[in-house]
Amino acid sequence: MTMSSIKIECVLRENCHCGESPLWEEASNSLLFVDIPAKKVCRWDSLSKQVQRVTVDAPVSSVALRQLGGYVATVGTKFCALNWEDQSTVVLATVDKEKKNNRFNDGKVDPAGRYFAGTMAEETAPAVLERRQGSLYSLFPDHHVEKYFDQVDISNGLDWSLDHKIFYYIDSLSYSVDAFDYDLQTGKISNRRSVYKLEKEEQIPDGMCIDVEGKLWVACYNGGRVIHLDPETGKRLQTVKLPVDKTTSCCFGGKDYSEMYVTCARDGLDSKGLLQQPEAGGIFKITGLGVKGIPPYAYTG
Numbered sequence: 521m522t523m524s525s526i527k528i529e530c531v532l533r534e535n536c537h538c539g540e541s542p543l544w545e546e547a548s549n550s551l552l553f554v555d556i557p558a559k560k561v562c563r564w565d566s567l568s569k570q571v572q573r574v575t576v577d578a579p580v581s582s583v584a585l586r587q588l589g590g591y592v593a594t595v596g597t598k599f600c601a602l603n604w605e606d607q608s609t610v611v612l613a614t615v616d617k618e619k620k621n622n623r624f625n626d627g628k629v630d631p632a633g634r635y636f637a638g639t640m641a642e643e644t645a646p647a648v649l650e651r652r653q654g655s656l657y658s659l660f661p662d663h664h665v666e667k668y669f670d671q672v673d674i675s676n677g678l679d680w681s682l683d684h685k686i687f688y689y690i691d692s693l694s695y696s697v698d699a700f701d702y703d704l705q706t707g708k709i710s711n712r713r714s715v716y717k718l719e720k721e722e723q724i725p726d727g728m729c730i731d732v733e734g735k736l737w738v739a740c741y742n743g744g745r746v747i748h749l750d751p752e753t754g755k756r757l758q759t760v761k762l763p764v765d766k767t768t769s770c771c772f773g774g775k776d777y778s779e780m781y782v783t784c785a786r787d788g789l790d791s792k793g794l795l796q797q798p799e800a801g802g803i804f805k806i807t808g809l810g811v812k813g814i815p816p817y818a819y820t821g
């Protein structure tokens with residue numbers, strides 16, 4: 521047994537209004553992430569420490585790898601392909617056409633290469649919005665879209681079990697981490713149940729990722745922490761606190777996916793909060809967790 525020595529470091533003071541969707545790209549030793557209201561997709565090179573930023577034409581809520589090269593991203597209510605070299609986007613599909621106040625929120629690619637992402641009504645303040653306006657969708661490799669369900673408040677964290685038989689999902693305002701049976705062949709989900717209910721001080725569940733042991737890591741918005749959950753027992757295994765309150769999402773990256781990267785928001789903090797949390801909106805790296813993550817899947821369309 522080695523003693524755990526967790527280290528938390530702000531590796532990039534980016535001042536994101538709402539940083540989200542951290543994604544490790546092994547090929548470039550980089551962390552991608554978005555700043556949703558700033559309409560920016562960013563790529564931080566962990567070796568040179570340089571950041572490249574691409575501005576798109578609407579709030580961008582998630583970014584994912586694309587097998588053909590470049591990336592895919594959810595921009596406004598559109599699934600888009602993003603060419604990093606010339607900074608151009610191509611619309612692959614549009615959702616929620618009759619809901620003018622909606623936008624996509626968190627998204628991630630499943631183990632078969634489908635891009636899952638859900639929507640929400642635009643917020644007037646963090647977590648203040650017209651409720652039940654969102655839906656969960658996935659973009660198949662042939663660019664057709666399937667809708668799973670509606671009545672979502674804030675569509676957020678998602679990931680799949682290591683055997684690909686369970687889909688984990690968070691609708692933030694349910695204060696629950698849910699699971700579905702997952703059919704990888706068809707992309708269908710069924711049998712929704714809760715695997716963890718957040719405690720009051722944990723605040724709002726936001727982004728999520730799975731580790732090599734099949735346990736979940738959930739970033740807690742307003743909770744200033746990531747929590748480590750065992751979805752089989754419904755128990756919290758560990759809490760890792762960060763020096764910022766508005767932690768939004770997490771992913772594993774770095775060498776062998778042994779580091780965790782956490783995004784957070786600046787928006788919603790008052791002037792006192794900003795003084796107390798000068799690194800709010802930055803990118804945090806957590807080392808010494810003693811568990812690794814798995815590489816992200818790439819969209820195959």
Ligand SMILES: O=C(O)[C@H](O)[C@@H](O)[C@H](O)[C@H](O)CO
Nearest residue numbers: 540646647692724726741768
């Ligand atoms: O990051 C997200 O998922 C949302 O887009 C944000 O606006 C907040 O995190 C949300 O308000 C907290 O639930």
Ligand SMILES: [Zn+2]
Nearest residue numbers: 626676726727
């Ligand atoms: Zn989120």
